[in-house]
């Protein structure tokens with residue numbers, strides 16, 4: 508199921524709280540129950556990166572969805 512094929516941070520500015528910004532990679536917290544555009548359920552955090560390779564730290568095993576866009580990759584962690 509795919510509800511939309513792109514995700515624009517600018518369209519959801521007020522629903523996201525920015526936690527980190529290291530240039531090409533940005534981390535946001537979902538503070539308004541925003542739905543993941545990939546699976547349609549609310550996500551907890553969103554990571555957006557323009558880097559070609561990204562390493563993820565160990566986590567609690569939460570599932571996540573990935574949306575590949577022309578200029579960046581967006582990871583939605585549930």
Ligand SMILES: [Zn+2]
Pocket residue numbers: 543544545546547548550571572583585
């Ligand atoms: Zn999802």
